[in-house]
Amino acid sequence: MTSVDLSEPAEQDAYRAEVRAWYDANATLNGPGNPWAIASHTEGDSARQFFNSNREWQTRLFDAGFMGIAWPEEYGGGGGEGWMARIEREISRDYSELTGFPGATTAMLGPALLRHASEDQKREYLPKLLSAELTFCQLFSEPGAGSDLASLATRAEIDGDEFVVTGQKVWNSAAQYCDWGFLLVRTDPDAPKHRGITFVLVDMSSPGIEVRPLVQMNRSAHFNEVFLSEVRIPMANMIGELNQGWAITRTVLANEAAFIGGVKVPCADNLIELARRHDRLTDPIVRQNLVQFLIRDRVTTWMGEQVQQAIRRGEMPPMDPGLLKLMATQNKVLSGNLAMELSGPAGLVNESEPARWSHHELMIRFAISIGGGTSEVLRNNIGERSLGLPREPGYDKNQPWRDIPR
Ligand SMILES: Cc1cc2nc3c(=O)[nH]c(=O)nc-3n(C[C@H](O)[C@H](O)[C@H](O)COP(=O)(O)OP(=O)(O)OC[C@H]3O[C@@H](n4cnc5c(N)ncnc54)[C@H](O)[C@@H]3O)c2cc1C
Incomplete structure (x- = not known):
């Protein structure tokens, strides 16, 4: 290594x-x-x-x-x-x-x-x-294609030197604010699912694009549904070859995992401050959990630096970036649980700033463990690609996309 x-x-x-x-x-x-x-x-x-x-x-x-x-x-x-x-x-x-x-x-x-x-x-x-x-916003996920992204159904027909795109995307972060999107479309329904996808850039002001914000339970609208109805996109906006978009998608997803895993949101000081406020700094179990968090956080930072160094040099990262994201997700679970444990029952109902911070720390792990690939899927990928474990059974990998039941 x-x-x-x-x-x-x-x-x-x-x-x-x-x-x-x-x-x-x-x-x-x-x-x-x-x-x-x-x-x-x-x-x-x-x-x-x-x-x-x-x-x-x-x-x-x-x-x-x-x-x-x-x-x-x-x-x-x-x-x-x-x-x-x-x-x-x-x-x-x-x-x-x-x-x-x-x-x-x-x-x-x-x-x-x-x-x-x-x-x-x-x-x-x-x-x-x-x-x-x-x-740019990311227009990948669809109502029927999230973890199994390669099954996506948004269709692009070729008409002269344009794609004509119809379909629906979902969970598209910040699509309501972005000028352009990077979009995955199905260009060959007769090919197996990974081999009929094309990667295109699209101007979000193109006629036929409708962006509908999705309001979450905290009233924010982080992401959107994006409807595409006969949107005409110049073929010059295609990145790479026709039907060869999966390789580019994998590069984007690896960079995304590396980015999410590498984001440093300092929270150790807050955890220590919570322990101090609740008079738990000398509690051996709390100290053990704090140290466990600090060690994992530091190791994740170093792993992140290794991955970033490789990406900056244009090389393959020395480890699956999914591992980094998985570590970051697990660290969030540790810090969220610890924050809530330190705050005690009052922390659950309390509206004080430290309590709201603790709630946020606890809840954010759900977003980070799903966006950019769920933890379960990352574990599958790490098992298959890095540990050489047998591949997940996939009855539909070589079947024409058109014949896969949906
Ligand atoms: C905060 C956030 C931001 C996002 N931003 C974007 C964005 O900008 N653009 C975009 O295109 N998408 C975005 N997404 C969508 C995200 O990529 C998908 O939610 C994610 O890929 C999971 O897909 P899904 O929601 O359809 O869940 P599903 O794929 O339906 O998964 C449901 C559950 O089944 C499990 N599962 C599925 N397959 C397997 C398997 N083979 N083995 C074991 N378990 C499995 C999953 O782990 C999960 O727990 C975002 C999501 C979040 C949470």
Whole structure:
């Protein structure tokens, strides 16, 4: 297994100082602030404002040369070294501005375009993705295709030099705010399910696209249903070859798992503070659980750095990124359970800020354990791809998609 390179030669100090100086001049240092604040937007306007502020921040980072630091210059990147991107990532965590959803899709879609898009497409889309001039949503899941994504049914017929697309997508995060989407369509119903899918980019303002926000139980509308009725998409927007979209999809999903698994939301200090407030700091079981959480959290950070180093170098990650996401999900379970245990029964009904933070910590694990691939499916993938276990029985893998019962 590749070792984690956390050393920092003296010549990197200058870059660290340069980045730190820019952030000091342009961003807000995380202050004592409010450690119990939770990022949840229940009102449409504030959610949109948050999205726009994330987007504007990404544009400022791009203008300062801090987006795509290690990407090729001809595609809007900085042409720099992987360590530069790592230093910038580390420093950015000390400041409160976020690139949020646009940053997440850049991390997910960007490396897939770098690997699979044509030269013209890379020059066209990558600078706009990095600068957030265009924001992209993921149009993958369907009512009948989530874990078994390859069974998707949104149909694209070819008419001249256009696709004509009809179908429905669901759970599409931020689709109500994004300018473009990356969309999976079925282009050959007679081929087995993985071999008849095409990956296309679509302008969300195209006639025939209707986005309906889905309101969740906390009143926020994180994701949407997206209906496509005879949407005409230029074939020039196709990434890779016709019917060969599955390989690109796998690249996106691996980047997504790596991104979700690598997101660092510091919460150890809050757990320790909760233990202090509830006079449990000397309780041996609480201490054991806290240490278990801290160790797993630190190991996940190092694993994340290994995966990110490889992605930045354009190499295959040294481990299945699903493992990283699985670890991050399990860490959320640990921290959520611990927060609720420390808060006690009063924490369940209490509306205080620490109690609301604990509720959020407990609940968020459901989102993180489903979005970007469920934990059960990730375990299957890790078993098959990394451990060489027998493949899950799949009666429909070689059958024409058209003949699979739905
Ligand atoms: C916060 C969030 C954001 C999301 N954002 C997007 C987005 O932007 N774009 C998008 O396209 N989608 C998005 N999704 C959808 C997400 O990708 C799907 O929810 C996910 O792939 C699971 O699919 P499903 O919901 O259809 O569940 P199903 O696939 O129906 O699964 C139901 C249950 O069965 C289990 N299961 C299924 N198959 C197996 C198996 N072979 N072995 C063992 N267990 C199995 C699953 O683990 C799960 O517990 C998002 C989801 C969430 C929660």
